[in-house]
Amino acid sequence: MLDESYIEELVKKKFPLKSTIFPTGIGDDAAVFKIKSDKIVFSCDSQVEGIHFDLKYLTPEQLAFRALSVALSDLCAMGAKPKFFSNSLFLPKRTSKAFINKLFNGFKNGCNYYSVDLVGGNVSMSESLMLDIGVFGEVLNDRFKERKASRVGDLIYVTGKIGDGSLGLDLLRKKKRFTFKEKLIISKYKSPRARVKLGLFLGQLKFLTSMIDITDGLSLDLRRLLGPISSGRGATLIWEDIPKTDCISSPVSTSKLMKSVLSGGDDYELLFTIKKTRAKHFEDLCKKNNFKVFRIGFVDSTANLSLIRGGRAISLKSQGFVHRF
Amino acid sequence: MLDESYIEELVKKKFPLKSTIFPTGIGDDAAVFKIKSDKIVFSCDSQVEGIHFDLKYLTPEQLAFRALSVALSDLCAMGAKPKFFSNSLFLPKRTSKAFINKLFNGFKNGCNYYSVDLVGGNVSMSESLMLDIGVFGEVLNDRFKERKASRVGDLIYVTGKIGDGSLGLDLLRKKKRFTFKEKLIISKYKSPRARVKLGLFLGQLKFLTSMIDITDGLSLDLRRLLGPISSGRGATLIWEDIPKTDCISSPVSTSKLMKSVLSGGDDYELLFTIKKTRAKHFEDLCKKNNFKVFRIGFVDSTANLSLIRGGRAISLKSQGFVHRF
Numbered sequence: 001m002l003d004e005s006y007i008e009e010l011v012k013k014k015f016p017l018k019s020t021i022f023p024t025g026i027g028d029d030a031a032v033f034k035i036k037s038d039k040i041v042f043s044c045d046s047q048v049e050g051i052h053f054d055l056k057y058l059t060p061e062q063l064a065f066r067a068l069s070v071a072l073s074d075l076c077a078m079g080a081k082p083k084f085f086s087n088s089l090f091l092p093k094r095t096s097k098a099f100i101n102k103l104f105n106g107f108k109n110g111c112n113y114y115s116v117d118l119v120g121g122n123v124s125m126s127e128s129l130m131l132d133i134g135v136f137g138e139v140l141n142d143r144f145k146e147r148k149a150s151r152v153g154d155l156i157y158v159t160g161k162i163g164d165g166s167l168g169l170d171l172l173r174k175k176k177r178f179t180f181k182e183k184l185i186i187s188k189y190k191s192p193r194a195r196v197k198l199g200l201f202l203g204q205l206k207f208l209t210s211m212i213d214i215t216d217g218l219s220l221d222l223r224r225l226l227g228p229i230s231s232g233r234g235a236t237l238i239w240e241d242i243p244k245t246d247c248i249s250s251p252v253s254t255s256k257l258m259k260s261v262l263s264g265g266d267d268y269e270l271l272f273t274i275k276k277t278r279a280k281h282f283e284d285l286c287k288k289n290n291f292k293v294f295r296i297g298f299v300d301s302t303a304n305l306s307l308i309r310g311g312r313a314i315s316l317k318s319q320g321f322v323h324r325f
Numbered sequence: 326m327l328d329e330s331y332i333e334e335l336v337k338k339k340f341p342l343k344s345t346i347f348p349t350g351i352g353d354d355a356a357v358f359k360i361k362s363d364k365i366v367f368s369c370d371s372q373v374e375g376i377h378f379d380l381k382y383l384t385p386e387q388l389a390f391r392a393l394s395v396a397l398s399d400l401c402a403m404g405a406k407p408k409f410f411s412n413s414l415f416l417p418k419r420t421s422k423a424f425i426n427k428l429f430n431g432f433k434n435g436c437n438y439y440s441v442d443l444v445g446g447n448v449s450m451s452e453s454l455m456l457d458i459g460v461f462g463e464v465l466n467d468r469f470k471e472r473k474a475s476r477v478g479d480l481i482y483v484t485g486k487i488g489d490g491s492l493g494l495d496l497l498r499k500k501k502r503f504t505f506k507e508k509l510i511i512s513k514y515k516s517p518r519a520r521v522k523l524g525l526f527l528g529q530l531k532f533l534t535s536m537i538d539i540t541d542g543l544s545l546d547l548r549r550l551l552g553p554i555s556s557g558r559g560a561t562l563i564w565e566d567i568p569k570t571d572c573i574s575s576p577v578s579t580s581k582l583m584k585s586v587l588s589g590g591d592d593y594e595l596l597f598t599i600k601k602t603r604a605k606h607f608e609d610l611c612k613k614n615n616f617k618v619f620r621i622g623f624v625d626s627t628a629n630l631s632l633i634r635g636g637r638a639i640s641l642k643s644q645g646f647v648h649r650f
């Protein structure tokens with residue numbers, strides 16, 4: 001039978017202590033570790049079965065890797081360098097050792113992929129499966145990026161296709177067999193990648209005025225990026241400029257595609273603003289460094305969001321995933 | 326209706342940004358903060374409804390304060406100075422604003438009592454109520470205390486009465502009206518206090534060889550402190566020397582008292598070992614500083630635990646609360 005000591009032993013074996021980093025290992029009351037920068041960047045993010053994920057669609061390995069990616073995405077949105085993570089596990093009765101092994105294989109894959117180390121965790125019983133991931137990073141050259149510091153006139157960019165995450169989940173819910181192109185979209189849902197390198201690059205740019213990651217939906221996260229309506233800042237997006245999927249074989253209705261792109265969430269792309277006068281320089285710099293970025297609109301003084309589609313402006317509601325109780 | 330933005334606003338109002346500490350406030354993707362020491366001490370600890378607590382016995386204020394205390398106790402066991410905490414909340418449907426207000430009043434009380442700051446959090450829906458608390462501390466003079474570094478002959482100490490936590494919970498489960506003395510015991514369960522000052526003091530002592538906090542039961546945590554049986558280290562405890570409750574008015578059976586003291590858990594007292602040759606010096610130092618400590622036994626080479634009671638040695642099983650799935 002699984003008990004917490006099994007997990008502790010597994011962690012010690014799979015995530016060996018790196019004596020150069022940690023004065024103490026896993027398995028004590030608390031972890032002791034160093035971060036070179038004097039500024040620590042911390043975030044925590046949870047995945048709850050039935051709310052954020054369904055084990056019908058994700059293997060335990062994918063779940064763990066995905067939970068880590070989603071949490072790390074918040075560090076990327078600050079322009080920080082991920083270093084460590086912790087995992088608090090809430091496990092239902094009859095969780096098996098096989099399941100735990102797979103889950104920790106996923107965490108191990110995440111450690112390797114993102115070059116981060118597991119520094120702590122906790123195990124509790126609960127009614128359903130939940131993961132709470134804490135992530136720690138450092139800032140380089142004392143620079144990091146916040147939300148809400150954009151100015152009217154700044155240009156708005158994203159780092160990749162928007163909408164694929166929620167389209168992928170939709171496909172999983174509706175079908176059992178998928179075309180090659182559909183599988184690509186599904187993999188964006190199952191295995192999002194936190195934009196570590198791009199985040200670090202963007203975090204160092206003085207003319208980047210604000211940044212966030214798209215978690216809950218483009219329009220909702222754009223509102224969060226701009227700050228409250230009382231800030232006076234609004235934004236106009238150009239529908240045709242937003243990078244979207246081009247690989248749905250079965251036709252998706254326009255309204256469905258718009259919903260996925262504008263409020264679908266689960267994208268984990270970065271959304272940020274650049275001073276207009278530096279846009280050309282910025283885009284050249286990205287090209288030189290082989291980073292793909294997409295200009296999708298601009299900050300305006302309307303306090304509201306609008307979308308220009310086919311040359312016509314329509315009002316855009318700030319919508320997406322919000323926990324309501 | 327409660328939604329996550331209500332909680333974000335509440336947190337911003339109640340836990341205002343201290344610009345001297347944080348370059349950025351709560352409400353961004355991640356928190357950025359400084360810790361003076363170059364060593365960060367981190368731990369996370371969860372409280373799950375139905376497993377760790379029952380809202381029949383705790384108000385939301387008590388629950389939050391208690392969850393923070395329990396998590397901070399792990400930092401105390403390292404001899405670290407608590408600085409910051411984060412709270413990941415898992416809330417069931419129909420959680421009310423009134424409940425959330427009370428919960429955050431409890432966290433606020435904890436901030437004031439422990440001089441710590443809230444630096445982040447997360448809100449998710451879930452089937453039952455759960456709190457996952459992350460705590461951050463720093464070590465002074467580069468010194469901190471681990472488990473498993475005791476030597477045969479070291480003396481074993483605790484910082485306060487053992488068993489009251491679980492006796493208090495028992496009383497709550499069995500009765501509705503309590504004597505004054507019973508209320509004192511119950512308050513040890515409801516409102517444990519992390520041993521911050523004592524932990525810091527003990528953490529600086531070179532002749533203190535190992536330390537842990539008693540969470541899951543004296544005998545179980547003693548085993549954890551000593552390390553595995555393969556270490557060869559065992560311990561002998563003197564029953565009469567263990568500080569125990571003296572304020573149960575209704576008589577408690579000896580077997581019941583023994584169970585509470587030896588495997589009850591929920592004590593959050595520190596359990597540590599001191600080099601025998603420094604014991605006199607140590608006890609004098611504690612007296613001088615007005616710290617109460619109690620010598621309860623010694624580390625031996627039997628690999629097992631024993632208890633001397635009424636002059637007779639009996640074998641002591643390492644027992645306590647373990648999550649089993």
